[in-house]
Amino acid sequence: xxxxxxxxxxxxxxxxxxxxxxxxxxxxxxxxxxxxxxxxxxxxxxxxxxxxxxxxxxxxxxxxxxxxxxxxxxxxxxxxxxxxxxxxxxxxxxxxxxxxxxxxxxxxxxxxxxxxxxxxxxxxxxxxxxxxxxxxxxxxxxxxxxxxxxxxxxxxxxxxxxxxxxxxxxxxxxxxxxxxxxxxxxxxxxxxxxxxxxxxxxxxxxxxxxxxxxxxxxxxxxxxxxxxxxxxxxxxxxxxxxxxxxxxxxxxxxxxxxxxxxxxxxxxxxxxxxxxxxxxxxxxxxxxxxxxxxxxxxxxxxxxxxxxxxxxxxxxxxxxxxxxxxxxxxxxxxxxxxxxxxxxxxxxxxxxxxxxxxxxxxxxxxxxxxxxxxxxxxxxxxxxx
Amino acid sequence: xxxxxxxxxxxxxxxxxxxxxxxxxxxxxxxxxxxxxxxxxxxxxxxxxxxxxxxxxxxxxxxxxxxxxxxxxxxxxxxxxxxxxxxxxxxxxxxxxxxxxxxxxxxxxxxxxxxxxxxxxxxxxxxxxxxxxxxxxxxxxxxxxxxxxxxxxxxxxxxxxxxxxxxxxxxxxxxxxxxxxxxxxxxxxxxxxxxxxxxxxxxxxxxxxxxxxxxxxxxxxxxxxxxxxxxxxxxxxxxxxxxxxxxxxxxxxxxxxxxxxxxxxxxxxxxxxxxxxxxxxxxxxxx
Amino acid sequence: xxxxxxxxxxxxxxxxxxxxxxxxxxxxxxxxxxxxxxxxxxxxxxxxxxxxxxxxxxxxxxxxxxxxxxxxxxxxxxxxxxxxxxxxxxxxxxxxxxxxxxxxxxxxxxxxxxxxxxxxxxxxxxxxxxxxxxxxxxxxxxxxxxxxx
Numbered sequence: 001x002x003x004x005x006x007x008x009x010x011x012x013x014x015x016x017x018x019x020x021x022x023x024x025x026x027x028x029x030x031x032x033x034x035x036x037x038x039x040x041x042x043x044x045x046x047x048x049x050x051x052x053x054x055x056x057x058x059x060x061x062x063x064x065x066x067x068x069x070x071x072x073x074x075x076x077x078x079x080x081x082x083x084x085x086x087x088x089x090x091x092x093x094x095x096x097x098x099x100x101x102x103x104x105x106x107x108x109x110x111x112x113x114x115x116x117x118x119x120x121x122x123x124x125x126x127x128x129x130x131x132x133x134x135x136x137x138x139x140x141x142x143x144x145x146x147x148x149x150x151x152x153x154x155x156x157x158x159x160x161x162x163x164x165x166x167x168x169x170x171x172x173x174x175x176x177x178x179x180x181x182x183x184x185x186x187x188x189x190x191x192x193x194x195x196x197x198x199x200x201x202x203x204x205x206x207x208x209x210x211x212x213x214x215x216x217x218x219x220x221x222x223x224x225x226x227x228x229x230x231x232x233x234x235x236x237x238x239x240x241x242x243x244x245x246x247x248x249x250x251x252x253x254x255x256x257x258x259x260x261x262x263x264x265x266x267x268x269x270x271x272x273x274x275x276x277x278x279x280x281x282x283x284x285x286x287x288x289x290x291x292x293x294x295x296x297x298x299x300x301x302x303x304x305x306x307x308x309x310x311x312x313x314x315x316x317x318x319x320x321x322x323x324x325x326x327x328x329x330x331x332x333x334x335x336x337x338x339x340x341x342x343x344x345x346x347x348x349x350x351x352x353x354x355x356x357x358x359x360x361x362x363x364x365x366x367x368x369x370x371x372x373x374x375x376x377x378x379x380x381x382x383x384x385x
Numbered sequence: 386x387x388x389x390x391x392x393x394x395x396x397x398x399x400x401x402x403x404x405x406x407x408x409x410x411x412x413x414x415x416x417x418x419x420x421x422x423x424x425x426x427x428x429x430x431x432x433x434x435x436x437x438x439x440x441x442x443x444x445x446x447x448x449x450x451x452x453x454x455x456x457x458x459x460x461x462x463x464x465x466x467x468x469x470x471x472x473x474x475x476x477x478x479x480x481x482x483x484x485x486x487x488x489x490x491x492x493x494x495x496x497x498x499x500x501x502x503x504x505x506x507x508x509x510x511x512x513x514x515x516x517x518x519x520x521x522x523x524x525x526x527x528x529x530x531x532x533x534x535x536x537x538x539x540x541x542x543x544x545x546x547x548x549x550x551x552x553x554x555x556x557x558x559x560x561x562x563x564x565x566x567x568x569x570x571x572x573x574x575x576x577x578x579x580x581x582x583x584x585x586x587x588x589x590x591x592x593x594x595x596x597x598x599x600x601x602x603x604x605x606x607x608x609x610x611x612x613x614x615x616x617x618x619x620x621x622x623x624x625x626x627x628x629x630x631x632x633x634x635x636x637x638x639x640x641x642x643x644x645x646x647x648x649x650x651x652x653x654x655x656x657x658x659x660x661x662x663x664x665x666x667x668x669x670x671x672x
Numbered sequence: 673x674x675x676x677x678x679x680x681x682x683x684x685x686x687x688x689x690x691x692x693x694x695x696x697x698x699x700x701x702x703x704x705x706x707x708x709x710x711x712x713x714x715x716x717x718x719x720x721x722x723x724x725x726x727x728x729x730x731x732x733x734x735x736x737x738x739x740x741x742x743x744x745x746x747x748x749x750x751x752x753x754x755x756x757x758x759x760x761x762x763x764x765x766x767x768x769x770x771x772x773x774x775x776x777x778x779x780x781x782x783x784x785x786x787x788x789x790x791x792x793x794x795x796x797x798x799x800x801x802x803x804x805x806x807x808x809x810x811x812x813x814x815x816x817x818x819x820x821x
Contacts, residue, residue, distance in 0.1 A: 102402045105446065111427075111487050112446050116403060148653065149401040149638035259648070262669050289642035292402075292635050296447045303447045305402075310641070317643060320633050321472070331671035339645065346648035514818030544818040571813050573728070573740035578768050581728060582742040583812040586805075590747060605817040 005211045006188050013215065016223035017230055018194075018205040020081055023055045023127075025221050026192075030125045030162065038094060039127030040087065045073060047087035049094075052127065059084060066174045066357065069366030080198045081205075082128055085172035086356050090285030091133055092140060094124055095157055098309045102153075102292070107301045121156030129165045129190070131183035132175075132354040136285035137163075138189055142348050143288050162213065165190035169237050174357025176247040176370055182354040184241045192218065195234040206234045247357070249370045250377070251341070255351075257376060258342035262334070266379055270372040271333035273365040278311035280359035280367075281336065286344075286352045289317070312336055337369060401638050404444045404489025405431065407465060409482050415468060416548045419515060420480055421456070424465040427487060432462045436497030437522035438629060438657045442637040443467065444489030448478040452634040452652070454519035455493060459526055465490065468518035468550065494637045496657045498523040498601050498627060500530075507536040507593035509621075511612050513584055513604020517541055517550050519629050519656075520603050524558075531563055536593055538565045542584025542608070546570050546577045565592065584608065588615040595620035603629040610667055613660050626660035647672055673698060673774060680721060682749055682798055690791050693784060697777035703727075703767035709750070716759045717779040719751035725771025730764045742809060743768065752799045752806075754778030755785075 027037050039052045040059055047059050064084040065072045076083050104115040129137075144154040168175075168184045177183030186193045191214035195206045206226050209215035226234075281287040291310040296303045310317060313332050318325040326332045344352030353369070360368045407424040414420050426433070435455050444450040451473070457466025471480045482488070500523055508527060512520050527537055539558065543549045549568065559566045567587050569580035580587070585608075598621050602612050609628045616626055632644040632651045644651040647666045649658075666672045674695055677683055683691060701720070703709055709720065709727060720727075726745050730738040741763065744750055753761050755778070785792030 103400075105489075107446055112406070114403065114406070114489070117400070144640065147639055149640060151640060152400050262666075262672065288640070290635070291641060291643070292450065294447055294449050300447055307402075310635075310643075312642065318633055320631065325632070326671045328671060334671075335645075343645070343648035347650070542818075544816070548818065569743075571816070571818065573743075575737045577740075578726075580726075580743050580745070581740040583809050583817075585812065586742070586809050590745070607812075607815060608817050611812060 005213070006190065008210050008212070008215065010187070010208070010210075013208050013210075014218075015226045015231055016207045016218050017226040018207050018223055020055055020079070020203060020205060022221075022223065023081075023205070026164070026217060027052075027054070027125070029217065029221070033123065035123045035125050035162065037125045037127060039125075040082075040084070042073070046071060047073070047084055048089045049087075049091065055081065058082070058128070064172065066172045066361040067366075068174070068360050068368050069363055071361050078198050078200075079203060080169075080196060082166045082194075082196050083169070083198070085168060085170075085175055086130060086133065086358060088283050088358065088362055090283070090356075090358070091126055091129065091137055092285055092288075094122075094126075095137065095154055095161075096140060096144065096151075096288060096290075097153075100153060100307045102305050102307050104302070104304050107303075117153075119153040119156045121153070121160055123160040123162075124157065125162045125164065127164045129163055129186075130168055130356075131165070131186045132177040132180075132356040133285055134163070134165060134186060134189040135177075135180075135182035135354045136356070139286050139348065139350060139352065139354070140288060142350075146348075163189065163191050165193040165210075167193065167195045167238050168241055169196060170241055171245050172357055172361075173246050174360040174368075175245065175355060176249060176357060177355035178242060178245050179247075179249045179251055179370075180351060180353055180355035185238055190214070195238060197230070197233050197237060204230065206230065247370055249373050251351070251373070254373060255342045255345045257380065258338045261376065261380070262338070264376075264379075266376055267330050267334050270337075270367075270375055271330045273367055274329050274333045275365060276313040276329050276332055277364060278313040279362045279364065281311040281313060282309065283358040283362045284340075285354060285356060285358070286340075287311075312339070337372065340369070341373070401491070402636065404442070404450075404491045407488050407490045409484050409486045409488070410464070412483060415550050418472075419468060419470045419548075419550065421466060421468045422479070422482065422488075423457070424467070424488065424490070425463060433465055433490075433493075434462055435459060435465075435493035435522075437500060437526050438497040438519060439493035439495045440519075440637075440656065441465065441467070441490050441492030442494070442634070443475075443479065444491070445475050445478045445482075446487070446489075449475045450489070450491075450635075451475045451479075452494075452637055454629070454656075456518040456521045457525075459522050460529065468515070468521075470515050491637060494652055496653075496655055498629075498657055499599070500526050501533075502625075503597075503599050504533055505535050505597075507538070507598040508534050509538050509540065509591060509593050509598055509600040509616070511540045511584060511588070511600060511602045511604075511616075513542050513608040513612075514544060514548070515550070516602075516604030516608070516629070520601055521551070523601055528561075528564065535597070536565065537563065538591055538593055539567065540584055540587040540591060541566070541568045542587075542604070543568070543570050545572045546574055546579075567591065583611075585611045585615045588612065588619065596622075598625065600626045602626065606631070606667065613664075617660075623661040623664065624659045627657055628660060628663065629656045630658055630663065631656065673700065676723070676774065677721070680747070682721070686794060690794060693791070694776060694781065697780045698774050699777075701773050701775045703771045703773070705767055705769050705771075707767050709765040709767060709771075709773075710761050712761055712764050714761050716751065716753035716761045717777070718775050719749065719754050719778055720773040720775050722746055722748050722750055723772045723774060725773070726768040727771055727773075728766050728768050730766060732764065738764070741813075742806070749802050751778075752802050754782070755795060755799050 040047045063076045144151040165186045190210040289310045315324040340352040406427040410425045411423045440454045453467045456468040471477045573581040634644045635641040637652045639650045639653040728743045729741045732738040
């Protein structure tokens, strides 16, 4: 099977008009097939990704106010289903689970027996995936599926994901996907893409298929085709979104710039507030570092080999020969930023950052990766003269 | 938008995290903290091939997994030899294993010493401490294809005479007319009549032609740095000097992020690198 | 002997008259295995070019075996203390194997260097390099690179 199923051409496919409630009809189709429907929902005053059953489980009428180190939910004054951007979680929690047993073993009489894992792969419907998130998923597809060695669990889950994407109507204050070239419009990587139009007079969703599976789903449910007027309104909402970005940065030359400035004293400046708390790596949709551990039972005869998320911000991460190689906070912050915006390109062919702004929102001291890029570019352009 | 790439999924993907079981065939104590294990497969019919310089991820039941360079003869296909120093929990547990005990092996991983890089060149092998272990397979390969090379020289530095690895083998190598072996120790002890001094002091006078030489260097990173400087001072070209780098490893297959060194992963882009590949980073701190 | 000194890398690019002067202060010497070439604390009045053999530089520590700092072999220069005041040896030098060397009269050369500062500069330049090499090697030894952890 190939992942080039996302090949239906945008301008050739029909666009359908759905009422908000119509999403439930799509959900019904999947419930019988053993799929878990996951999407945005409220938990502990944040919008997270978890199992949903019905349209009303979505954060209806809510929006998120994001600033460096701050996240608040607010009422919108309308009933938009997708009137927010992204929360502290990303779809990697399903594709690349925080904790995974990779195999088990049993010991008896000095010999041991390996029990091979059975990565059956839960089937998922992802509801409400943003453009930046699709980019992040495609990046992780390359990491876990495009190298010499692959992650079978990731691939098993990934091949069964039915992805319902949604175009952002308004960027968050920390969003900069326009600068990373990963949004705000969804262009590929979806089974169905939705655009929401909501005003005092009307509330509807336009849906278009990106795969044969998506196409079958929309045709089978007999939705009405959208009118030219409805399509124009939706397009306007999308193109208006591009004008509303508060955060922009020119990333031209960033790969070269960061790798030629490892010893620049600016690193102390940009990392001075960092607590090495690792929040940024946990909320980042592309961060993939993990570690492998043994867990035995009390008898010591049964062991599980587990993989869990890890972060380059910990001291243990770079431990070698009795000490941590990246001992200072500065060196760990530098490792993360240089990897994300520079060496990632050498390794995988694209930047590791999709401009979602999560690291800025969820940093307890509000370190802003965009501002840090600007600090480097400003200082270094001075030197050139 | 990120480009969609074709990723081929087959349901029968081999899980690269599953080890194959090997058992200890013999164990030899080399020095007071270093030992060599010779392993054979538990199930018959398994052949293990590797290139000099590659490493395995070795799993000790219930304790954990570590990357260890393979230090045996690449021509022997059903034996794996590992010389290991006891420095942490897993290696200490490995040190207690005896004949018949079972280990999990994943590998071989990584890049290898470019032993076929030249024909008719001088080969200078510089080993520091346990660095001789990952170089030994290259020595075996070179000696079994001896006609391909001009002069073959080993410069080996150990901490004290007691810490010299493979003592009997070194005597055998010394007795060959086609292999020049120089051993030095950092600290002499009574009865040691050989060289005393760090291994870099052997480089200025070693009998090789720098313009026609390839060097394979392995040891602590600081030692490799200073060795490379001495070799370059003598005129060896930067892209003919090869080092074996080391970093924390967890998966060994480029998926966990631990072994990154700037833009490269030590487990899949290394551990063997040419000096020109790493020279920009090895002089910088905390990379 | 003239040939050996003239071709030795240590005396490379030295003016012909200086080379002749040095030659005038040179003689062949031989040490048996185990024989001391000089002792710590003695006046440093010569330096040596080792022709053949091995010399160990040692420091004696009461109650312990003497510590060998470094060994020197064919072609290496032994002894820099003769050119740096107060002109005393800082360690022992012992022939580990039968060793042939060329001994150069440091006392005589010192006087010549005072008379002719140019000669002094040329010799100091060369000996500073030797001291630097020994220092660097000692520093690396100090790192105890192969030590545990």
